[in-house]
Amino acid sequence: MSGNAVIRTENLRKSFGNTAVLNGVNLEIQEGQIVGLLGSNGSGKTTLLKCLLGLLRTDSGIAQLLGEPSWDLTAAAKENLGYVPQEVVLMPWMTVGDTASYTGAFYEHWQPKRVERLLTQGGIDSKKSVGELSVGQRQKLASILAMGHDPRLLILDEPVASLDPVARRQFLQELIDLAQDEQHTVLFSTHITSDVERVASHVAILVDGQVEYFGELDELKDRIKRVRLTLRNSSPESLRCPEAIRSVVDGNHWLLSIDQTRVDIQTLSERYDADVRVEDLNLEEIFIELCGQEAVASVSHEEPEASLT
Amino acid sequence: MQISPTRFAVHPSSGVPIYRQLIEQVLALIVSGQVKPGDMLPSVREMGSALGVNMMTVSKAYARLEADGVVERARGRGMLIAEQTPQGSVASRLAEFQPVLEQAVIRGRQLGLSDRQIKEMLQELLKAN
Numbered sequence: 434m435s436g437n438a439v440i441r442t443e444n445l446r447k448s449f450g451n452t453a454v455l456n457g458v459n460l461e462i463q464e465g466q467i468v469g470l471l472g473s474n475g476s477g478k479t480t481l482l483k484c485l486l487g488l489l490r491t492d493s494g495i496a497q498l499l500g501e502p503s504w505d506l507t508a509a510a511k512e513n514l515g516y517v518p519q520e521v522v523l524m525p526w527m528t529v530g531d532t533a534s535y536t537g538a539f540y541e542h543w544q545p546k547r548v549e550r551l552l553t554q555g556g557i558d559s560k561k562s563v564g565e566l567s568v569g570q571r572q573k574l575a576s577i578l579a580m581g582h583d584p585r586l587l588i589l590d591e592p593v594a595s596l597d598p599v600a601r602r603q604f605l606q607e608l609i610d611l612a613q614d615e616q617h618t619v620l621f622s623t624h625i626t627s628d629v630e631r632v633a634s635h636v637a638i639l640v641d642g643q644v645e646y647f648g649e650l651d652e653l654k655d656r657i658k659r660v661r662l663t664l665r666n667s668s669p670e671s672l673r674c675p676e677a678i679r680s681v682v683d684g685n686h687w688l689l690s691i692d693q694t695r696v697d698i699q700t701l702s703e704r705y706d707a708d709v710r711v712e713d714l715n716l717e718e719i720f721i722e723l724c725g726q727e728a729v730a731s732v733s734h735e736e737p738e739a740s741l742t
Numbered sequence: 743m744q745i746s747p748t749r750f751a752v753h754p755s756s757g758v759p760i761y762r763q764l765i766e767q768v769l770a771l772i773v774s775g776q777v778k779p780g781d782m783l784p785s786v787r788e789m790g791s792a793l794g795v796n797m798m799t800v801s802k803a804y805a806r807l808e809a810d811g812v813v814e815r816a817r818g819r820g821m822l823i824a825e826q827t828p829q830g831s832v833a834s835r836l837a838e839f840q841p842v843l844e845q846a847v848i849r850g851r852q853l854g855l856s857d858r859q860i861k862e863m864l865q866e867l868l869k870a871n
Binding site: 610613615650655713718 | 758759761795798799802
């Protein structure tokens, strides 16, 4: 498996003071994957990205990028790396065109034509100074600059947060085009689950500083289901499904969220003599099921056990 | 005929994975006679680009369709719609069909239609299609 791992972490830990942010992250991302990194606020997404990039030193565990330790990346590795931080820092007094050539000067394989095309496509005037651009335009510019040297690995921290829907779609399209030769890898953090659903091949869900799920997006959707059981006979007290992600009983209706690899729906329906309705969940709903357990538990008096790994 | 990617529409935020949406839509086009054996599906690139979805998702849908014998890979040209032969045993196909019909019957009852009226409509539909 680790043959073409572009990103690899093993039991990665990071604390700030007494606050543990990453509690043993295990992640292995292969070449050609487009990975959406999801997590609630403060779940450690940015910290994880920064540890991967060697911008933060990890407390313990392994963090590797392009086969090299993150903290000691060589110039060759950096040449193959593109990164857009959450808060973009550019020189406000420089023009867009000058900013592009300035950035390009750091890279051996800079592609000025490509950058020019992306700028035109994105409606950014090269003659304008960076300070005149809106927040969204600056974010767009930073993303274009990060792609200017055709990096093998692109890491983006909430790249589309301040883009309008059209710009967001354009940007995602660019990611798809970039990754379509299956030699480029993209890791992007976001809150917008529909963007992940559109472009990502894989999804990593970070909960409490650990990777709760990593795998194919399609597989996740095929696995996590909401099941509604309507009981024909048995009394509700006997209902038990400790493997369920969530379980709510209301009279003879039983609402369950389950991982199909852990709970067999057919068995459940036979054991309790119930009519079953299975519902597909979209990523947002799955995310809430996996991350919103505490909030849901306080309402439902149930003990939500079971985690996915 | 070259099938245009505009014939397809995916909803990324549906609970149904995109690859399965594509599979369903290809099957629907075939069943409704809108595409014929020998027609060519858009290339993976074309389809991914037009729909704005990951190419791997499109590849996956095509691979499943190929494994099920719905499409054939034509060397250097792309994916062709194959001659359709029913897959699986009669029993398994009936099992797949049952819930669809069940839904229709329930709806008919909700609308207060008699058994005879439901049967007559079914017969008419069978004749018409």
